[in-house]
Amino acid sequence: MTRKKELMFLFFVSAIIIVSCCVEKPKVEKCTLSLCDCNCYPQGKTPEALDGKVCGINCLAEKGVTGCQFDNNSCKETYITENSSEKIASDYVVNAHTYRFDGYGLNHTKTAALKCPYCFLFSYEFKSRHSGYGDRSGQTLPQVVTEHLIDVSVEKGIVSGAVIDGKWDELHQKTAVGGPVKCEDDTDCEQADSKCADGSDPYHVCRNGTCATLTFVMDPCLASHVCPKGRWNQMTKGSCFILQNCAVTGCDDNSDTTTDQCVNQETRNEGCLYTVTAANVSRACSADSDCVPEQCCHPTACMNMGAKKPCNLLCTQVCEGPIDCGAGTCACVNGQCAVESAQYCDRDSDCSCGTDINSGQCAYGNKKYINETKQCPDYCSGIAGDKEIICENHKCTQAAKKLDCKTDSDCVPEQCCHPTTCINTGGKKPCTMLNGKFLCTQICSGPIDCGAGSCGCVNGKCAVESAKDMKAI
Numbered sequence: 001m002t003r004k005k006e007l008m009f010l011f012f013v014s015a016i017i018i019v020s021c022c023v024e025k026p027k028v029e030k031c032t033l034s035l036c037d038c039n040c041y042p043q044g045k046t047p048e049a050l051d052g053k054v055c056g057i058n059c060l061a062e063k064g065v066t067g068c069q070f071d072n073n074s075c076k077e078t079y080i081t082e083n084s085s086e087k088i089a090s091d092y093v094v095n096a097h098t099y100r101f102d103g104y105g106l107n108h109t110k111t112a113a114l115k116c117p118y119c120f121l122f123s124y125e126f127k128s129r130h131s132g133y134g135d136r137s138g139q140t141l142p143q144v145v146t147e148h149l150i151d152v153s154v155e156k157g158i159v160s161g162a163v164i165d166g167k168w169d170e171l172h173q174k175t176a177v178g179g180p181v182k183c184e185d186d187t188d189c190e191q192a193d194s195k196c197a198d199g200s201d202p203y204h205v206c207r208n209g210t211c212a213t214l215t216f217v218m219d220p221c222l223a224s225h226v227c228p229k230g231r232w233n234q235m236t237k238g239s240c241f242i243l244q245n246c247a248v249t250g251c252d253d254n255s256d257t258t259t260d261q262c263v264n265q266e267t268r269n270e271g272c273l274y275t276v277t278a279a280n281v282s283r284a285c286s287a288d289s290d291c292v293p294e295q296c297c298h299p300t301a302c303m304n305m306g307a308k309k310p311c312n313l314l315c316t317q318v319c320e321g322p323i324d325c326g327a328g329t330c331a332c333v334n335g336q337c338a339v340e341s342a343q344y345c346d347r348d349s350d351c352s353c354g355t356d357i358n359s360g361q362c363a364y365g366n367k368k369y370i371n372e373t374k375q376c377p378d379y380c381s382g383i384a385g386d387k388e389i390i391c392e393n394h395k396c397t398q399a400a401k402k403l404d405c406k407t408d409s410d411c412v413p414e415q416c417c418h419p420t421t422c423i424n425t426g427g428k429k430p431c432t433m434l435n436g437k438f439l440c441t442q443i444c445s446g447p448i449d450c451g452a453g454s455c456g457c458v459n460g461k462c463a464v465e466s467a468k469d470m471k472a473i
Contacts, residue, residue, distance in 0.1 A: 031068035032044075032045075032046050032049075032068065033046075033059060033068050033245070034047055035059065035245060038057055038059035039077065041075055055249070056249060057244075058242055059243070064080040064118045064156065065078070065079055066079060066080055066157060082111065082113075084157070085118070085120045085122075085157065086120070086122055086154075088159065089152040090124070092152060093124055096162065098135075098148070098168070098170060099126060101128075101136055102128045102129040102130050102136075103127065103128050106124055108124055110123040118157070119153070121154075122152045122154065123150070123151050124150050125147065125148065125150075126147075128146045128148060129143060129144075129146075130142065130144065130146065131144055132146075133164055133170070148165055186206050241263075242272045243270070244270070244272060246265070247265045247270065251274070261273045282303060282306070282307040283304060283336045283337040288330070290306075291304065292304075292308050292330055292337075293323055298320040298324055299321060299324075300321045300323070301338075302339055303337055321394075322344045322394050327395075328342075328344050341366065342366055342369040343396050344395065346394065348391045351390065352365075352367035352370040352396075353375075353380035354374050354375055354380070355374040357371050362380070364389045364396055365396045386400055387399070387400060388400075404424065404462075405460065405461065405462050406460075407457055410424055410425055410457055410462065411456060411463075412455055413448055413455055416431035418443075418445040418446045419446060420446045420447060422463055423462055447464045451467055454467070
Protein backbone atom coordinates (compact mmCIF):
# COMPACT_ATOMS: atom_id res chain seq x y z
CA MET A 1 0.00 0.00 0.00
CA THR A 2 1.42 3.35 -1.02
CA ARG A 3 1.82 6.14 1.47
CA LYS A 4 -0.99 8.11 -0.21
CA LYS A 5 -3.43 5.20 -0.05
CA GLU A 6 -2.48 4.53 3.58
CA LEU A 7 -3.26 8.13 4.53
CA MET A 8 -6.60 8.01 2.71
CA PHE A 9 -7.55 4.79 4.56
CA LEU A 10 -6.70 6.28 7.97
CA PHE A 11 -8.70 9.41 7.12
CA PHE A 12 -11.73 7.30 6.13
CA VAL A 13 -11.61 5.26 9.36
CA SER A 14 -11.28 8.39 11.49
CA ALA A 15 -14.31 9.96 9.77
CA ILE A 16 -16.43 6.89 10.54
CA ILE A 17 -15.38 7.00 14.21
CA ILE A 18 -16.15 10.72 14.51
CA VAL A 19 -19.60 10.35 12.88
CA SER A 20 -20.52 7.37 15.04
CA CYS A 21 -19.61 9.28 18.18
CA CYS A 22 -21.54 12.38 17.25
CA VAL A 23 -24.77 10.77 16.04
CA GLU A 24 -27.33 10.87 18.84
CA LYS A 25 -28.32 7.39 19.89
CA PRO A 26 -31.93 6.58 20.69
CA LYS A 27 -32.64 7.39 24.29
CA VAL A 28 -33.87 4.43 26.33
CA GLU A 29 -35.94 5.30 29.38
CA LYS A 30 -37.11 3.11 32.23
CA CYS A 31 -40.85 3.59 32.61
CA THR A 32 -43.03 3.23 35.71
CA LEU A 33 -46.78 2.73 35.94
CA SER A 34 -48.49 5.20 38.29
CA LEU A 35 -51.10 3.68 40.58
CA CYS A 36 -52.68 7.14 40.90
CA ASP A 37 -53.88 7.53 37.30
CA CYS A 38 -52.71 4.33 35.54
CA ASN A 39 -50.46 6.35 33.19
CA CYS A 40 -46.81 5.56 32.44
CA TYR A 41 -44.03 7.99 33.36
CA PRO A 42 -40.23 8.01 33.15
CA GLN A 43 -38.81 6.43 36.28
CA GLY A 44 -38.89 8.87 39.19
CA LYS A 45 -41.48 11.19 37.61
CA THR A 46 -44.77 9.57 38.68
CA PRO A 47 -47.21 11.59 40.85
CA GLU A 48 -46.21 9.29 43.69
CA ALA A 49 -42.52 10.15 43.32
CA LEU A 50 -43.00 13.90 42.71
CA ASP A 51 -45.81 14.68 45.17
CA GLY A 52 -45.37 11.89 47.72
CA LYS A 53 -48.85 10.53 47.02
CA VAL A 54 -49.83 7.04 48.13
CA CYS A 55 -52.15 5.40 45.60
CA GLY A 56 -53.47 1.92 45.02
CA ILE A 57 -55.57 1.73 41.84
CA ASN A 58 -55.78 -1.79 40.41
CA CYS A 59 -54.93 -0.67 36.86
CA LEU A 60 -55.30 -4.15 35.42
CA ALA A 61 -58.81 -4.68 36.80
CA GLU A 62 -60.12 -1.14 36.34
CA LYS A 63 -58.51 0.04 33.09
CA GLY A 64 -57.00 -3.06 31.53
CA VAL A 65 -53.45 -1.67 31.78
CA THR A 66 -50.86 -4.45 32.01
CA GLY A 67 -47.68 -2.36 32.24
CA CYS A 68 -45.42 0.13 30.43
CA GLN A 69 -43.09 0.22 27.45
CA PHE A 70 -40.74 2.84 26.04
CA ASP A 71 -41.72 3.45 22.43
CA ASN A 72 -40.95 6.30 20.00
CA ASN A 73 -39.15 8.33 22.70
CA SER A 74 -42.04 8.22 25.21
CA CYS A 75 -43.48 5.99 27.90
CA LYS A 76 -46.68 4.27 26.82
CA GLU A 77 -49.20 2.01 28.54
CA THR A 78 -49.71 -1.59 27.41
CA TYR A 79 -53.26 -2.96 27.54
CA ILE A 80 -55.07 -6.28 27.73
CA THR A 81 -56.14 -7.19 24.21
CA GLU A 82 -58.00 -10.07 22.66
CA ASN A 83 -54.73 -11.30 21.15
CA SER A 84 -52.84 -11.14 24.45
CA SER A 85 -55.72 -12.89 26.22
CA GLU A 86 -55.75 -15.62 23.56
CA LYS A 87 -52.01 -16.09 24.07
CA ILE A 88 -52.65 -16.52 27.81
CA ALA A 89 -55.38 -19.08 27.08
CA SER A 90 -53.35 -21.10 24.57
CA ASP A 91 -50.28 -21.10 26.85
CA TYR A 92 -52.51 -22.35 29.64
CA VAL A 93 -53.85 -25.26 27.55
CA VAL A 94 -50.39 -26.31 26.36
CA ASN A 95 -49.06 -26.39 29.93
CA ALA A 96 -52.19 -27.87 31.56
CA HIS A 97 -52.20 -31.50 32.73
CA THR A 98 -54.24 -33.10 29.93
CA TYR A 99 -52.48 -31.56 26.92
CA ARG A 100 -49.03 -31.77 28.49
CA PHE A 101 -49.47 -35.52 29.11
CA ASP A 102 -50.22 -36.61 25.53
CA GLY A 103 -51.93 -33.78 23.63
CA TYR A 104 -51.02 -32.43 20.21
CA GLY A 105 -52.44 -30.39 17.32
CA LEU A 106 -53.94 -27.48 19.30
CA ASN A 107 -56.19 -25.38 17.05
CA HIS A 108 -58.01 -22.18 18.04
CA THR A 109 -61.57 -22.41 16.65
CA LYS A 110 -63.66 -19.62 18.19
CA THR A 111 -63.57 -16.48 20.35
CA ALA A 112 -66.49 -14.94 22.25
CA ALA A 113 -66.46 -11.66 24.19
CA LEU A 114 -67.96 -12.00 27.68
CA LYS A 115 -70.01 -9.33 29.42
CA CYS A 116 -67.28 -8.11 31.77
CA PRO A 117 -64.55 -5.74 30.44
CA TYR A 118 -61.43 -7.48 29.05
CA CYS A 119 -63.08 -10.90 29.39
CA PHE A 120 -63.05 -13.54 26.63
CA LEU A 121 -64.02 -17.16 26.06
CA PHE A 122 -61.67 -19.07 23.72
CA SER A 123 -62.50 -22.45 22.20
CA TYR A 124 -59.87 -24.93 20.96
CA GLU A 125 -59.72 -28.43 19.56
CA PHE A 126 -56.85 -30.87 20.02
CA LYS A 127 -56.06 -34.57 20.04
CA SER A 128 -54.67 -36.93 22.66
CA ARG A 129 -52.84 -40.19 22.05
CA HIS A 130 -54.86 -41.88 24.81
CA SER A 131 -58.33 -41.57 26.33
CA GLY A 132 -59.00 -39.78 29.62
CA TYR A 133 -58.13 -36.45 31.18
CA GLY A 134 -55.45 -34.94 33.38
CA ASP A 135 -52.10 -36.49 34.24
CA ARG A 136 -52.57 -40.25 33.71
CA SER A 137 -49.03 -41.28 34.64
CA GLY A 138 -48.85 -44.81 36.04
CA GLN A 139 -52.14 -45.86 34.43
CA THR A 140 -52.47 -48.62 31.83
CA LEU A 141 -53.90 -46.78 28.84
CA PRO A 142 -54.94 -48.12 25.43
CA GLN A 143 -53.30 -46.15 22.63
CA VAL A 144 -56.29 -44.59 20.91
CA VAL A 145 -56.38 -41.14 19.30
CA THR A 146 -59.03 -39.06 21.09
CA GLU A 147 -60.39 -35.73 19.88
CA HIS A 148 -61.15 -33.03 22.47
CA LEU A 149 -62.78 -29.60 22.69
CA ILE A 150 -61.75 -27.17 25.43
CA ASP A 151 -63.31 -23.84 26.41
CA VAL A 152 -61.04 -21.42 28.30
CA SER A 153 -62.31 -18.19 29.89
CA VAL A 154 -59.79 -15.40 30.51
CA GLU A 155 -60.91 -12.51 32.72
CA LYS A 156 -58.64 -9.46 32.83
CA GLY A 157 -55.56 -11.47 31.98
CA ILE A 158 -56.33 -14.39 34.33
CA VAL A 159 -57.61 -17.85 33.35
CA SER A 160 -60.84 -18.20 35.31
CA GLY A 161 -62.20 -21.44 33.86
CA ALA A 162 -61.31 -24.34 31.56
CA VAL A 163 -63.62 -27.25 30.68
CA ILE A 164 -62.77 -30.12 28.30
CA ASP A 165 -65.61 -31.78 26.35
CA GLY A 166 -68.10 -30.29 28.80
CA LYS A 167 -67.07 -33.06 31.22
CA TRP A 168 -63.70 -32.29 32.78
CA ASP A 169 -62.82 -29.21 34.84
CA GLU A 170 -59.19 -28.76 33.80
CA LEU A 171 -58.67 -25.78 36.11
CA HIS A 172 -59.51 -27.75 39.25
CA GLN A 173 -58.70 -31.24 37.92
CA LYS A 174 -62.05 -32.85 38.62
CA THR A 175 -65.18 -34.00 36.83
CA ALA A 176 -67.41 -31.07 35.83
CA VAL A 177 -70.53 -31.98 37.84
CA GLY A 178 -73.36 -32.89 35.50
CA GLY A 179 -71.59 -31.31 32.53
CA PRO A 180 -72.79 -27.93 31.25
CA VAL A 181 -76.12 -26.94 32.82
CA LYS A 182 -78.48 -24.64 30.95
CA CYS A 183 -79.78 -21.60 32.86
CA GLU A 184 -81.70 -18.35 32.59
CA ASP A 185 -80.35 -16.51 35.62
CA ASP A 186 -77.96 -17.02 38.55
CA THR A 187 -80.58 -18.65 40.78
CA ASP A 188 -80.70 -21.62 38.41
CA CYS A 189 -77.05 -22.34 39.22
CA GLU A 190 -77.08 -22.01 43.02
CA GLN A 191 -75.43 -24.74 45.08
CA ALA A 192 -76.11 -25.26 48.76
CA ASP A 193 -72.44 -25.74 49.71
CA SER A 194 -71.48 -22.13 48.97
CA LYS A 195 -74.34 -20.22 50.57
CA CYS A 196 -73.46 -17.06 52.46
CA ALA A 197 -75.13 -15.99 55.65
CA ASP A 198 -77.53 -13.90 53.58
CA GLY A 199 -78.54 -16.95 51.53
CA SER A 200 -76.74 -15.94 48.33
CA ASP A 201 -74.40 -18.05 46.24
CA PRO A 202 -71.79 -15.72 44.71
CA TYR A 203 -69.70 -18.42 43.06
CA HIS A 204 -72.14 -20.17 40.70
CA VAL A 205 -73.54 -17.89 38.03
CA CYS A 206 -75.30 -17.99 34.67
CA ARG A 207 -73.04 -17.02 31.76
CA ASN A 208 -74.30 -17.11 28.18
CA GLY A 209 -77.09 -19.54 29.10
CA THR A 210 -74.77 -22.01 30.86
CA CYS A 211 -73.93 -22.36 34.56
CA ALA A 212 -70.34 -21.38 35.32
CA THR A 213 -68.17 -21.35 38.44
CA LEU A 214 -66.33 -18.13 39.23
CA THR A 215 -62.91 -18.58 40.80
CA PHE A 216 -62.46 -14.88 41.61
CA VAL A 217 -65.45 -12.95 42.95
CA MET A 218 -66.30 -10.15 45.32
CA ASP A 219 -67.22 -12.30 48.31
CA PRO A 220 -70.12 -11.13 50.51
CA CYS A 221 -69.26 -13.98 52.89
CA LEU A 222 -66.12 -12.03 53.76
CA ALA A 223 -67.65 -8.54 53.71
CA SER A 224 -66.20 -7.79 57.16
CA HIS A 225 -62.64 -8.29 55.88
CA VAL A 226 -61.07 -5.44 53.97
CA CYS A 227 -59.58 -6.02 50.55
CA PRO A 228 -59.54 -2.58 48.85
CA LYS A 229 -60.28 -2.82 45.12
CA GLY A 230 -59.41 -6.51 45.26
CA ARG A 231 -61.08 -9.87 44.88
CA TRP A 232 -61.26 -12.69 47.36
CA ASN A 233 -60.12 -16.05 46.06
CA GLN A 234 -62.69 -18.79 46.66
CA MET A 235 -60.16 -21.59 46.36
CA THR A 236 -57.97 -20.38 49.26
CA LYS A 237 -60.97 -19.67 51.51
CA GLY A 238 -60.13 -16.08 52.27
CA SER A 239 -57.25 -14.38 50.54
CA CYS A 240 -57.04 -11.71 47.89
CA PHE A 241 -54.34 -10.42 45.58
CA ILE A 242 -53.98 -6.88 44.20
CA LEU A 243 -51.49 -5.90 41.49
CA GLN A 244 -49.57 -2.85 42.67
CA ASN A 245 -46.05 -1.52 43.21
CA CYS A 246 -46.04 -2.66 46.82
CA ALA A 247 -42.28 -2.45 47.27
CA VAL A 248 -42.84 1.34 47.27
CA THR A 249 -46.35 1.80 48.66
CA GLY A 250 -46.49 -1.14 51.06
CA CYS A 251 -49.47 -3.44 51.59
CA ASP A 252 -51.04 -2.49 54.93
CA ASP A 253 -54.84 -2.50 54.46
CA ASN A 254 -55.30 -1.27 58.06
CA SER A 255 -57.47 -4.21 59.10
CA ASP A 256 -56.81 -6.43 62.10
CA THR A 257 -58.60 -9.25 60.29
CA THR A 258 -55.98 -9.72 57.57
CA THR A 259 -52.25 -10.27 57.24
CA ASP A 260 -50.48 -8.36 54.47
CA GLN A 261 -47.55 -9.48 52.31
CA CYS A 262 -45.81 -7.94 49.26
CA VAL A 263 -45.08 -10.76 46.80
CA ASN A 264 -43.44 -11.15 43.35
CA GLN A 265 -41.34 -8.03 43.88
CA GLU A 266 -39.66 -6.46 40.84
CA THR A 267 -41.78 -8.50 38.41
CA ARG A 268 -44.87 -7.58 36.38
CA ASN A 269 -46.90 -9.65 38.87
CA GLU A 270 -45.77 -7.67 41.91
CA GLY A 271 -48.62 -7.04 44.32
CA CYS A 272 -50.17 -7.39 47.75
CA LEU A 273 -51.48 -10.67 49.14
CA TYR A 274 -54.05 -10.21 51.89
CA THR A 275 -55.03 -13.25 53.95
CA VAL A 276 -57.90 -13.47 56.44
CA THR A 277 -56.86 -14.17 60.02
CA ALA A 278 -58.85 -15.07 63.09
CA ALA A 279 -57.69 -11.99 64.98
CA ASN A 280 -60.24 -10.44 67.26
CA VAL A 281 -61.14 -6.83 66.67
CA SER A 282 -61.45 -4.70 69.78
CA ARG A 283 -65.03 -3.37 69.97
CA ALA A 284 -65.36 -2.68 73.70
CA CYS A 285 -66.43 0.89 74.52
CA SER A 286 -67.91 3.14 77.20
CA ALA A 287 -68.98 6.09 75.04
CA ASP A 288 -69.80 6.84 71.39
CA SER A 289 -66.52 8.76 71.10
CA ASP A 290 -64.61 5.49 71.62
CA CYS A 291 -65.87 4.11 68.31
CA VAL A 292 -64.62 4.63 64.74
CA PRO A 293 -65.18 2.82 61.42
CA GLU A 294 -63.19 -0.42 61.27
CA GLN A 295 -62.30 -0.30 57.55
CA CYS A 296 -60.73 2.66 55.78
CA CYS A 297 -62.81 2.47 52.60
CA HIS A 298 -66.59 1.95 52.55
CA PRO A 299 -66.68 0.67 56.16
CA THR A 300 -69.21 -1.94 57.21
CA ALA A 301 -68.38 -2.22 60.93
CA CYS A 302 -67.06 -0.22 63.91
CA MET A 303 -64.22 -0.78 66.39
CA ASN A 304 -62.49 0.87 69.36
CA MET A 305 -60.42 3.82 68.16
CA GLY A 306 -57.47 2.77 70.35
CA ALA A 307 -56.87 -0.29 68.15
CA LYS A 308 -57.39 1.51 64.84
CA LYS A 309 -54.44 1.82 62.49
CA PRO A 310 -53.95 5.04 60.48
CA CYS A 311 -55.49 5.02 57.00
CA ASN A 312 -53.28 5.71 53.99
CA LEU A 313 -55.54 4.52 51.19
CA LEU A 314 -57.37 6.35 48.41
CA CYS A 315 -61.03 5.29 48.27
CA THR A 316 -63.43 5.35 45.35
CA GLN A 317 -65.88 8.27 45.44
CA VAL A 318 -69.06 6.21 45.70
CA CYS A 319 -71.47 5.65 48.56
CA GLU A 320 -71.38 2.02 49.68
CA GLY A 321 -72.32 0.29 52.91
CA PRO A 322 -74.11 1.41 56.06
CA ILE A 323 -71.81 4.33 57.01
CA ASP A 324 -70.74 6.10 53.81
CA CYS A 325 -72.11 9.54 52.91
CA GLY A 326 -73.90 10.04 56.23
CA ALA A 327 -75.94 6.83 56.02
CA GLY A 328 -74.88 5.91 59.55
CA THR A 329 -72.41 6.46 62.37
CA CYS A 330 -70.38 4.47 64.86
CA ALA A 331 -71.81 4.37 68.36
CA CYS A 332 -71.37 2.51 71.64
CA VAL A 333 -74.32 0.11 71.96
CA ASN A 334 -74.47 -2.07 75.07
CA GLY A 335 -70.71 -1.71 75.60
CA GLN A 336 -69.79 -2.65 72.02
CA CYS A 337 -68.94 -0.44 69.04
CA ALA A 338 -71.59 -0.90 66.36
CA VAL A 339 -73.08 0.78 63.33
CA GLU A 340 -76.02 3.00 64.23
CA SER A 341 -78.25 4.39 61.52
CA ALA A 342 -81.85 5.39 61.08
CA GLN A 343 -81.96 3.06 58.04
CA TYR A 344 -79.50 0.30 58.99
CA CYS A 345 -80.78 -3.27 59.48
CA ASP A 346 -79.65 -6.88 59.52
CA ARG A 347 -83.08 -8.47 59.06
CA ASP A 348 -86.67 -7.52 58.25
CA SER A 349 -87.62 -7.50 61.93
CA ASP A 350 -85.18 -4.59 62.51
CA CYS A 351 -87.38 -2.36 60.33
CA SER A 352 -90.65 -0.65 61.12
CA CYS A 353 -92.97 2.06 59.85
CA GLY A 354 -94.79 4.82 61.74
CA THR A 355 -93.55 8.29 62.63
CA ASP A 356 -90.02 9.57 63.16
CA ILE A 357 -89.34 9.83 66.91
CA ASN A 358 -87.72 13.25 66.41
CA SER A 359 -89.70 14.99 63.67
CA GLY A 360 -93.05 13.24 64.16
CA GLN A 361 -93.42 12.85 60.39
CA CYS A 362 -94.37 9.60 58.66
CA ALA A 363 -91.24 7.52 58.17
CA TYR A 364 -89.84 4.01 57.96
CA GLY A 365 -86.45 2.74 59.06
CA ASN A 366 -84.74 1.05 61.99
CA LYS A 367 -87.40 0.55 64.66
CA LYS A 368 -85.19 2.34 67.23
CA TYR A 369 -85.94 5.57 65.36
CA ILE A 370 -89.63 4.89 64.67
CA ASN A 371 -92.66 5.48 66.88
CA GLU A 372 -94.74 2.39 66.03
CA THR A 373 -97.72 3.52 68.11
CA LYS A 374 -98.50 6.28 65.58
CA GLN A 375 -99.24 4.70 62.23
CA CYS A 376 -99.45 6.19 58.72
CA PRO A 377 -101.45 3.45 56.90
CA ASP A 378 -101.36 4.79 53.34
CA TYR A 379 -97.69 5.77 53.71
CA CYS A 380 -96.54 2.48 55.25
CA SER A 381 -98.56 -0.08 53.32
CA GLY A 382 -99.50 1.93 50.22
CA ILE A 383 -102.97 3.14 49.22
CA ALA A 384 -103.73 -0.28 47.77
CA GLY A 385 -102.15 -2.09 50.74
CA ASP A 386 -99.57 -3.65 48.44
CA LYS A 387 -96.40 -2.35 50.14
CA GLU A 388 -94.29 -3.59 53.05
CA ILE A 389 -91.07 -2.56 54.80
CA ILE A 390 -88.17 -4.98 54.39
CA CYS A 391 -84.41 -5.09 55.04
CA GLU A 392 -82.49 -5.07 51.75
CA ASN A 393 -78.69 -4.72 51.57
CA HIS A 394 -78.66 -3.65 55.24
CA LYS A 395 -81.07 -0.81 54.57
CA CYS A 396 -84.74 -0.56 55.52
CA THR A 397 -86.71 0.03 52.36
CA GLN A 398 -90.27 -0.10 51.06
CA ALA A 399 -91.04 -2.85 48.57
CA ALA A 400 -94.00 -4.47 46.88
CA LYS A 401 -95.58 -7.25 48.90
CA LYS A 402 -95.17 -10.77 47.68
CA LEU A 403 -98.18 -11.90 45.72
CA ASP A 404 -100.98 -13.09 47.98
CA CYS A 405 -103.45 -15.90 47.27
CA LYS A 406 -107.15 -16.68 47.35
CA THR A 407 -107.15 -20.47 46.95
CA ASP A 408 -104.68 -23.33 47.41
CA SER A 409 -104.28 -23.59 43.63
CA ASP A 410 -102.63 -20.14 43.65
CA CYS A 411 -99.65 -21.54 45.58
CA VAL A 412 -96.65 -23.61 44.49
CA PRO A 413 -93.26 -24.48 46.04
CA GLU A 414 -90.90 -21.50 45.80
CA GLN A 415 -87.67 -23.47 45.32
CA CYS A 416 -87.13 -26.01 42.55
CA CYS A 417 -85.25 -28.58 44.65
CA HIS A 418 -86.19 -29.62 48.21
CA PRO A 419 -88.53 -26.62 48.69
CA THR A 420 -89.03 -25.11 52.11
CA THR A 421 -91.47 -22.27 51.35
CA CYS A 422 -94.39 -21.52 49.04
CA ILE A 423 -95.09 -18.67 46.63
CA ASN A 424 -97.84 -17.43 44.35
CA THR A 425 -97.71 -19.09 40.93
CA GLY A 426 -97.23 -15.66 39.34
CA GLY A 427 -93.86 -15.18 41.09
CA LYS A 428 -92.51 -18.64 40.35
CA LYS A 429 -89.39 -18.83 38.19
CA PRO A 430 -89.04 -21.72 35.75
CA CYS A 431 -86.95 -24.64 36.99
CA THR A 432 -83.93 -25.69 34.97
CA MET A 433 -84.15 -29.14 33.40
CA LEU A 434 -81.53 -31.36 31.76
CA ASN A 435 -82.71 -34.07 29.38
CA GLY A 436 -86.27 -33.58 30.58
CA LYS A 437 -85.45 -34.01 34.28
CA PHE A 438 -85.05 -31.57 37.18
CA LEU A 439 -81.49 -31.23 38.45
CA CYS A 440 -82.22 -32.27 42.05
CA THR A 441 -80.76 -34.94 44.32
CA GLN A 442 -83.08 -37.91 44.88
CA ILE A 443 -83.44 -37.54 48.63
CA CYS A 444 -86.32 -36.45 50.83
CA SER A 445 -85.44 -33.16 52.51
CA GLY A 446 -87.56 -30.33 53.90
CA PRO A 447 -91.24 -29.93 54.80
CA ILE A 448 -92.67 -30.66 51.31
CA ASP A 449 -90.57 -33.44 49.71
CA CYS A 450 -92.00 -36.96 49.35
CA GLY A 451 -95.49 -36.04 50.50
CA ALA A 452 -94.42 -34.51 53.83
CA GLY A 453 -96.50 -31.43 53.06
CA SER A 454 -97.98 -29.26 50.36
CA CYS A 455 -98.55 -25.61 49.48
CA GLY A 456 -101.82 -23.98 50.47
CA CYS A 457 -103.41 -20.58 50.96
CA VAL A 458 -103.51 -19.76 54.69
CA ASN A 459 -105.03 -16.44 55.73
CA GLY A 460 -104.31 -14.96 52.33
CA LYS A 461 -100.67 -16.07 52.33
CA CYS A 462 -99.04 -18.99 50.54
CA ALA A 463 -97.66 -21.33 53.20
CA VAL A 464 -96.54 -24.91 53.75
CA GLU A 465 -99.24 -27.19 55.15
CA SER A 466 -97.97 -30.31 56.87
CA ALA A 467 -99.53 -33.62 55.78
CA LYS A 468 -99.87 -34.60 59.46
CA ASP A 469 -101.83 -31.48 60.26
CA MET A 470 -104.07 -32.08 57.24
CA LYS A 471 -104.87 -35.62 58.44
CA ALA A 472 -105.71 -34.31 61.90
CA ILE A 473 -108.28 -31.97 60.37
